[in-house]
Amino acid sequence: MRFFSYSFLLVFSLSSIVFAQKKMKIGYELIVKDLDIPWGFSFLPDNSILITEKEGELIHFKNGKKKLVEGMPEVTLRGQGGLLDIALHPNFKENKLIYFTFASSEGEEKGANTSLMRARFENNKLTNQEVLYKAEPNSRKGQHFGSRIVFDNQNHVYFSIGDRGNRDENPQDITRDCGKIYRLNDNGSIPKDNPFVKIPNAKKAIFTYGHRNPQGMEINPFTNQIWTHEHGPKGGDEINIIQKGKNYGWPVISYGLNYSGSKFTEITEKKEMEQPLHYWTPSIAPSGMAFVNSDIYPNWKGNLLVGSLKFQYISNCTLENGKVVEEEKILEGLGRVRSIEQGNDGYMYAGIEGLGIIKIIVK
Structure with a gap:
């Protein structure tokens, strides 16, 4: 120690x-x-730990020993993408369900994008694997896959996907995936009260939009609000409180700069775009x-x-x-x-x- x-x-x-x-x-x-990139981990009721290694291995750590979990899907390693976050269903003791996000090449286009999978974990194996959501289209770019997962007290599952390096098209367009936080029922269906379910061509799973690359998400246990943080470019990392249907501004408003030091926007605030609760400049x-x-x-x-x-x-x-x-x-x-x-x-x-x-x- x-x-x-x-x-x-x-x-x-x-x-x-x-x-x-x-x-x-x-x-x-x-x-x-001896872990390389432990992207996410969750404690099981018996205090053992499920750990995601970015390279694609799901590790079960119990009684001081690491074992690889069998039955994992094919994970695509592409830049920042790989095996990402993991969370237990709130009723895991009864249903043994786990949820995890990963970069997947499934789809017609070459490249990869972020998927959310549900599976049953028992006896160190995954069974009943089911992709609940797969962002489209695939991209050959290697940046901004997200991703974090949380559950609210109604068993909705929320997960984040970054803008996949396409800041000019994805984050502000609710007919396109990426640069979003999504909400599903625990079985993968779309909640009837999701904010964009009645808008033609909108991605019905979207809960909020205008995000760059959220790699932190947690339910505040004192308020039950969803808090996130996300990467800015050169500066402008943000903490946000997530509210249904809101636009968090990327890349129209930002406290950051291009990595070259040049500006990509002249404004830090705009009507109907949310201000961050907190931001870091320089970026951490x-x-x-x-x-x-x-x-x-x-x-x-x-x-x-x-x-x-x-x-x-x-x-x-x-x-x-x-x-x-x-x-x-x-x-x-x-x-x-x-x-x-x-x-x-x-x-x-x-x-x-x-x-x-x-x-x-x-x-």
Whole structure:
């Protein structure tokens, strides 16, 4: 077990957030070692863990051992695409259903796009595999597949798909997939009250649009709202609260720039487009997020943890009245933080590229 002491004061001026001075010992215990890109993971009722490796392997970690799950579909490795997020059905104890997203080449066009699959997990095998949604068309581009998955308290499944590198056509067009957050019933059917079901030619599964590449999504356990974060380009990473039918603006409004430093838009706000709850400039490349809802971390309860791929730390965000008022960088330099979850035991866990899954310890 390793511990680090933190004491610093930094001003993050462009987002008007102060990294406050703190003194505490924050450490970690390596729970699952030797993972490459642990994109997502979920704790089963018996405290074992299902872990997605981007290269296409689904790993079941139980009693200190890793086993590959049998029955996985063919996963396409293309740029940022591969095996992505995973979530358990809220009634997993009874139905043994899991849901996961992955890059799939199925379809007439060459390339790949993001799919959502449901399957039954039992005895280390997947059966009854069923693709519930497949974004179209395939693209040969390698960027912005998304993806995260959450369930609400009515067992609707939400999942995100990035704009697939086509910012000028996909995100603002509800007749096209990509750059969207989708909502389905748990069996893959379209909820009757989805926002665009009565609009001709619209993709009926769309819940919100105008997104770039959401790689964080979580239900706020204190409000039941859906929170997401997404990658901006050079700056302009965002945290958003997702509301039915809303337009989150990409690429019409943004606090970011092209990677060259040039502008692609002159405006940061527009009528009928949602403002981010919070944004980062410069970009931290956020991936994974989880709310702290545990008495194990009394000073953090109610906080939001966000992983940074670019700077290799976890941002411990203090929230007040639904706003980020303070950020603390913790566990810097372990590696690119890809995924974060709260375990059944109340501890916070993070998937670190090239390291594995760690348990966060505070003293």
